[in-house]
Structure formats: C-alpha cells, structure tokens
Amino acid sequence: MRKALISFALSAAAGAAAITAASAADKPRNSQQRLEERLQKELAQLKPQAPVECIGTRFRNISLTAIGNKLIYRESRNKIYVSDTTGGCENVARGDVLVTRQFGTRLCRGDIATTMDRVGRFYTGSCAIGTFTPYTKG
Structure with missing residues (x-):
C-alpha cells in the first residue's frame, strides 16, 4: 500500500511538471501571436x-x-x-x-x-x- 501511494505521488508530480513545462512552452508562442494580432489590427487602420x-x-x-x-x-x-x-x-x-x-x-x-x-x-x-x-x- 505504501509503495502504491509513493508511486502515485511520483506519477502525479511528473504529470504536473509535464503540464507546467507544456504551458511554459506555449506562453512565448501565445505572446508572439498576440503581438502579431495587435500589429495586424494597427496596420488595418493605416x-x-x-x-x-x-x-x-x-x-x-x-x-x-x-x-x-x-x-x-x-x-x-x-x-x-x-x-x-x-x-x-x-x-x-x-x-x-x-x-x-x-x-x-x-x-x-x-x-x-x-x-x-x-x-x-x-x-x-x-x-x-x-x-x-x-x-x-x-
């Protein structure tokens, strides 16, 4: 039982780390997309x-x-x-x-x-x- 809890805790921690890493990798792309959208919006008025x-x-x-x-x-x-x-x-x-x-x-x-x-x-x-x-x- 104790081994099962430890392995569950480790797999949960690994999953949380993977989710955090994936969201951190998406942030630059999302901010880049926001900048591109803002530029397109500005240029549409000019x-x-x-x-x-x-x-x-x-x-x-x-x-x-x-x-x-x-x-x-x-x-x-x-x-x-x-x-x-x-x-x-x-x-x-x-x-x-x-x-x-x-x-x-x-x-x-x-x-x-x-x-x-x-x-x-x-x-x-x-x-x-x-x-x-x-x-x-x-």
Missing part, C-alpha cells in the same frame, strides 16, 4: 504605401519592436515602417538591443544589424535590413 529603400533616423523619435523576422519602426501613431529582415534579429522581441552600423543619418535596405544582450553585452544574432513599407493614416 494604408500601405510604396516600399522605400531608406528611412531617416536623425531628429526622429522612432520606437522599435520586432515580431518574427519583421522590424517595426513606429514614428508616430499615424506612421509605421515595417521591414522584413533576412532573419537572425528575432532576439529584439525578447529585449535584446539592436545595433546598426549606419553610414549617415539614414537606415537603408542591406544595412547589417546585430542584436546584443542588454546585461551580458554579448552578440546574439545578426540580420540584413530589408525594404521599408510605410503605413500611414489616410
């Missing part, structure tokens, strides 16, 4: 314009977020640039810093960007910036 090769970064307050292989530059509530990258800069979504090497005051297609861990200051990836699709109000 009109896409013709893609541009470069965006100016001087004297602009541009915020950056990443969703998958896309880098989203928010200039304002009414103007968003979306750039598809070659992949490798996804760690920006988890809080890494995007380091770009610009020549001048513009960020252009083909520029190389690297991601760096905020705390450890080690490189975590790199990608090439793609064309920028502007989305504007009206």
Whole structure:
C-alpha cells in the first residue's frame, strides 16, 4: 500500500511538471501571436504605401519592436515602417538591443544589424535590413 501511494505521488508530480513545462512552452508562442494580432489590427487602420529603400533616423523619435523576422519602426501613431529582415534579429522581441552600423543619418535596405544582450553585452544574432513599407493614416 505504501509503495502504491509513493508511486502515485511520483506519477502525479511528473504529470504536473509535464503540464507546467507544456504551458511554459506555449506562453512565448501565445505572446508572439498576440503581438502579431495587435500589429495586424494597427496596420488595418493605416494604408500601405510604396516600399522605400531608406528611412531617416536623425531628429526622429522612432520606437522599435520586432515580431518574427519583421522590424517595426513606429514614428508616430499615424506612421509605421515595417521591414522584413533576412532573419537572425528575432532576439529584439525578447529585449535584446539592436545595433546598426549606419553610414549617415539614414537606415537603408542591406544595412547589417546585430542584436546584443542588454546585461551580458554579448552578440546574439545578426540580420540584413530589408525594404521599408510605410503605413500611414489616410
């Protein structure tokens, strides 16, 4: 009887650990899906314009977020640039810093960007910036 209770307790603990691990694995995917849905909702209210090769970064307050292989530059509530990258800069979504090497005051297609861990200051990836699709109000 005692052995049966111990084996039952161990199997219950293992099952709980498996459920916890499975739900922890689903969280990043779910948060990623929520970000994608929020971006699609924002972009649905804006009109896409013709893609541009470069965006100016001087004297602009541009915020950056990443969703998958896309880098989203928010200039304002009414103007968003979306750039598809070659992949490798996804760690920006988890809080890494995007380091770009610009020549001048513009960020252009083909520029190389690297991601760096905020705390450890080690490189975590790199990608090439793609064309920028502007989305504007009206």
